[in-house]
Amino acid sequence: MTLAPIEASRRTRELCALAPIVPVLVVDDVASARPLAEALVAGGLPVLEVTLRTPTALDAIREMSTVPGGYVGAGTLVTPEDVRAAKAAGATFGVSPGATDELLAACAKENLPLLPGAATASEAMRLLAQGFDMIKFFPAEASGGAPALKAIGAPLPQITFCPTGGVSPQNAETYLKLNNVLCAGGSWVAPKEMVKAGRWGDIEALAKAASQLGKI
Numbered sequence: 001m002t003l004a005p006i007e008a009s010r011r012t013r014e015l016c017a018l019a020p021i022v023p024v025l026v027v028d029d030v031a032s033a034r035p036l037a038e039a040l041v042a043g044g045l046p047v048l049e050v051t052l053r054t055p056t057a058l059d060a061i062r063e064m065s066t067v068p069g070g071y072v073g074a075g076t077l078v079t080p081e082d083v084r085a086a087k088a089a090g091a092t093f094g095v096s097p098g099a100t101d102e103l104l105a106a107c108a109k110e111n112l113p114l115l116p117g118a119a120t121a122s123e124a125m126r127l128l129a130q131g132f133d134m135i136k137f138f139p140a141e142a143s144g145g146a147p148a149l150k151a152i153g154a155p156l157p158q159i160t161f162c163p164t165g166g167v168s169p170q171n172a173e174t175y176l177k178l179n180n181v182l183c184a185g186g187s188w189v190a191p192k193e194m195v196k197a198g199r200w201g202d203i204e205a206l207a208k209a210a211s212q213l214g215k216i
């Protein structure tokens with residue numbers, strides 16, 4: 001049985017509601033995958049996006065998927081083959097920078113809930129027509145940031161977004177205050193140097209601070 005988009009969207013919405021920030025991770029060394037996921041989950045960010053941008057990404061997803069309390073997804077899904085590989089590695093959801101019919105069909109076939117990307121009203125409407133009402137706004141800052149997303153939300157209040165791309169501790173609150181934003185994606189909670197140096201306590205502290213964003 002394939003996952004209908006509306007169901008897939010419900011699932012990604014549930015995941016997006018778990019924490020205000022979804023760490024966007026680029027994992028270079030599979031040995032760091034598990035402690036990195038443990039630190040982020042311990043800090044209060046259970047939903048993790050591992051970008052398929054490194055040769056180790058799929059192994060990282062496999063490792064991270066065993067961390068209790070975590071929900072590990074695959075980012076940078078571009079082709080149906082990416083979707084199959086992500087699912088086989090144990091990803092519980094997928095994230096894509098944009099959307100193609102082939103990609104959406106592959107996610108439905110593989111039963112992989114997808115957070116598809118859109119940067120314009122037309123792209124978002126096209127996804128909505130296909131059953132997706134939880135969408136990644138990408139690249140958020142470069143596409144006009146929070147004012148653009150607020151403007152898109154006026155005629156399209158039925159769509160909820162996860163802005164990603166250029167989101168930082170400085171601007172995250174502005175996004176999270178919007179009625180049509182549930183969470184935001186960001187890479188700052190796992191800085192490359194900290195991961196490389198195994199500074200898991202520092203990463204947990206960054207996650208903890210991020211987990212409090214949008215709460216006031």
Ligand SMILES: O=C(O)C(=O)C[C@H](O)[C@H](O)COP(=O)(O)O
Pocket residue numbers: 024051052053075076077095096097138164165166167185186187188
């Ligand atoms: O590869 C993907 O599928 C992505 O989702 C790209 C991410 O949106 C950016 O890597 C976010 O990075 P920052 O702007 O540093 O927060």
